[in-house]
Amino acid sequence: MAETLSKQEAKHVAELAKIRFTDAELDVIVGQLGNILTLVDTLNEVDTTDVVPTYSVTENVNMFRDDVADNWNQKTDLLNNAPQQQDDMIKVPAILDGGDN
Amino acid sequence: MDNFLNLDIKTVHESLVNGQTTVVELTQKALEFIHSRDEELNAFISIDDEGALKRAEELDAAGIQEDNLLYGIPMAHKDNIVTKGLKTTSASHILENFVPVYNATVVEKLNEAGVVVIGKTNLDEFAMGGSTETSFFGQTKNAWDATKVPGGSSGGSAASVASGEVLFALGSDTGGSIRQPAAYNGIVGLKPTYGRVSRWGLMAFSSSLDQIGPLTRTVRDNALVLNAIAGYDDHDATSSQKEVPDFTAKLGQDIKGLRVAVPKEYFSEGVNEEVAEAVRAGITKLEELGAIVDEVSIPHTKYGIAAYYILASSEASSNLQRYDGVRYGLSERSGDTLEDMYVNTKTEGFGPEVKRRIMLGTFALSAGFYDAYFKKAAQVRTKLIQDFENIFKDHDVIVGPTAPTVAFGLGEEDDDPKTMYMNDMLTIPVNLVGLPGLSINAGFNSENMPIGMQIIGNKFDEQTVYQVAYAFERATKLYEKIPGGDK
Numbered sequence: 022m023a024e025t026l027s028k029q030e031a032k033h034v035a036e037l038a039k040i041r042f043t044d045a046e047l048d049v050i051v052g053q054l055g056n057i058l059t060l061v062d063t064l065n066e067v068d069t070t071d072v073v074p075t076y077s078v079t080e081n082v083n084m085f086r087d088d089v090a091d092n093w094n095q096k097t098d099l100l101n102n103a104p105q106q107q108d109d110m111i112k113v114p115a116i117l118d119g120g121d122n
Numbered sequence: 123m124d125n126f127l128n129l130d131i132k133t134v135h136e137s138l139v140n141g142q143t144t145v146v147e148l149t150q151k152a153l154e155f156i157h158s159r160d161e162e163l164n165a166f167i168s169i170d171d172e173g174a175l176k177r178a179e180e181l182d183a184a185g186i187q188e189d190n191l192l193y194g195i196p197m198a199h200k201d202n203i204v205t206k207g208l209k210t211t212s213a214s215h216i217l218e219n220f221v222p223v224y225n226a227t228v229v230e231k232l233n234e235a236g237v238v239v240i241g242k243t244n245l246d247e248f249a250m251g252g253s254t255e256t257s258f259f260g261q262t263k264n265a266w267d268a269t270k271v272p273g274g275s276s277g278g279s280a281a282s283v284a285s286g287e288v289l290f291a292l293g294s295d296t297g298g299s300i301r302q303p304a305a306y307n308g309i310v311g312l313k314p315t316y317g318r319v320s321r322w323g324l325m326a327f328s329s330s331l332d333q334i335g336p337l338t339r340t341v342r343d344n345a346l347v348l349n350a351i352a353g354y355d356d357h358d359a360t361s362s363q364k365e366v367p368d369f370t371a372k373l374g375q376d377i378k379g380l381r382v383a384v385p386k387e388y389f390s391e392g393v394n395e396e397v398a399e400a401v402r403a404g405i406t407k408l409e410e411l412g413a414i415v416d417e418v419s420i421p422h423t424k425y426g427i428a429a430y431y432i433l434a435s436s437e438a439s440s441n442l443q444r445y446d447g448v449r450y451g452l453s454e455r456s457g458d459t460l461e462d463m464y465v466n467t468k469t470e471g472f473g474p475e476v477k478r479r480i481m482l483g484t485f486a487l488s489a490g491f492y493d494a495y496f497k498k499a500a501q502v503r504t505k506l507i508q509d510f511e512n513i514f515k516d517h518d519v520i521v522g523p524t525a526p527t528v529a530f531g532l533g534e535e536d537d538d539p540k541t542m543y544m545n546d547m548l549t550i551p552v553n554l555v556g557l558p559g560l561s562i563n564a565g566f567n568s569e570n571m572p573i574g575m576q577i578i579g580n581k582f583d584e585q586t587v588y589q590v591a592y593a594f595e596r597a598t599k600l601y602e603k604i605p606g607g608d609k
Contacts, residue, residue: 030485035485039446060543064425070499075500075501078316078330092224095223114463
């Protein structure tokens with residue numbers, strides 16, 4: 022495991038997370054995450070050879086339901102929550118630079 | 123009645139049935155008290171005066187249901203549980219004005235039972251924290267001492283119940299967020315077994331750990347509320363199809379011969395002496411009541427926090443991706459492109475603690491680090507599950523402190539997230555393993571702050587947890603002591 026997180030790595034992670042930090046904020050984050058990762062490194066003391074990872078403790082395996090629409094007539098309510106709408110559709114900014122909305 | 127401090131659900135129900143009061147009167151008094159008490163406490167993000175009074179009138183008009191204890195009872199939901207037409211924010215700027223179009227399953231179930239929803243309670247932003255200090259809507263105070271934190275993340279729910287603003291509230295618990303604030307406020311809080319209560323409509327933080335549960339002043343009230351909210355829900359594929367028993371059925375049964383395991387790790391260095399002393403006295407009380415107490419070991423306890431912060435943050439970084447400014451919530455559109463909107467919205471909308479956890483989770487899931495962090499943590503989770511399975515082979519419950527300390531001072535511990543995270547070391551393993559855990563008041567420290575004792579049960583055995591808690595409560599009657607003076 023990496024003992025600490027470099028500022029360069031932190032910048033990359035911030036890009037993946039789509040959050041922007043100032044340089045000063047990033048320094049704080051690097052320090053705090055470094056502390057947390059030091060704590061996380063203690064996990065290496067545990068021998069987990071051949072141990073099956075647990076991602077959920079639910080006892081359910083596969084859940085099926087009939088393919089029936091339920092609670093469906095809410096278009097207006099849902100659109101009312103949209104920051105911008107036009108012609109019964111949700112409006113977003115251009116996906117590519119220089120494009121129209 | 124000025125508030126609910128000396129009351130329980132059954133007593134209030136009886137006064138409704140015999141006509142001493144009405145739902146409207148109860149609701150008016152609750153609202154009146156909340157508006158004055160909450161000036162200091164700040165337990166609520168939204169108080170729904172109009173909706174609550176309208177609802178109360180409807181319930182009075184329909185007639186009190188004699189066999190339905192929750193009918194007409196004023197209560198509150200943590201503000202990460204969605205309520206149709208009533209603003210639900212998760213205490214975040216990014217959802218500051220969000221109004222849901224549907225009710226969470228627990229809200230539907232309680233509405234069917236006839237409760238009056240008074241409002242929505244404060245929490246740490248997206249339930250990430252143990253002090254309610256990361257809320258966008260300001261700090262909630264402890265019901266016993268306004269210079270102390272109420273704990274968190276269900277700090278508003280705990281403070282509102284402990285101060286007598288409402289009879290009960292729902293909270294959510296991902297790493298201790300019901301039990302720790304219940305401990306800090308001297309009330310009863312239960313995190314049910316994973317899958318016992320539907321998570322549909324609970325704003326997801328960590329899907330493999332989150333559970334909704336009740337915060338109440340007494341054990342019986344707690345069991346009554348769980349009766350109403352438990353059960354399979356086809357909207358939540360992780361909810362259990364197991365039969366839901368009557369959780370009050372074992373209340374009053376004696377605990378002679380019941381096997382209580384006391385993990386030595388739960389009294390380790392980090393646990394404050396006064397806390398340890400009060401909880402040890404509590405365990406002695408259980409022994410006097412006939413329980414057989416053994417000291418045991420849960421060797422992987424100390425790895426719980428590290429595993430938790432990787433798993434919970436990873437799941438959170440995935441769950442919180444949805445807040446992107448497209449369909450609802452805050453949307454910062456000053457930039458030119460869609461990408462600018464994503465980045466500006468998240469940067470502006472999330473607070474520092476949420477950003478920190480998204481960063482940690484994104485890192486743990488990123489290429490090259492996944493096996494070392496996420497998978498490793500999930501393997502340690504398996505080891506912890508095995509520890510608990512071993513204990514429950516020959517024990518009925520596990521008992522120890524809920525939190526290592528009593529409520530700390532406002533602003534005291536938020537500088538170093540690592541220290542803050544250590545507060546969760548005794549509650550986190552219960553979420554990782556998926557067990558039911560309850561906190562009950564076990565006494566007070568020299569500063570008159572409540573100390574929580576945690577009772578952990580085997581999977582889907584909330585009944586025995588309640589049985590032990592009830593026996594302890596009847597023997598100690600600590601609930602008679604209330605903030606601001608004895609009963």
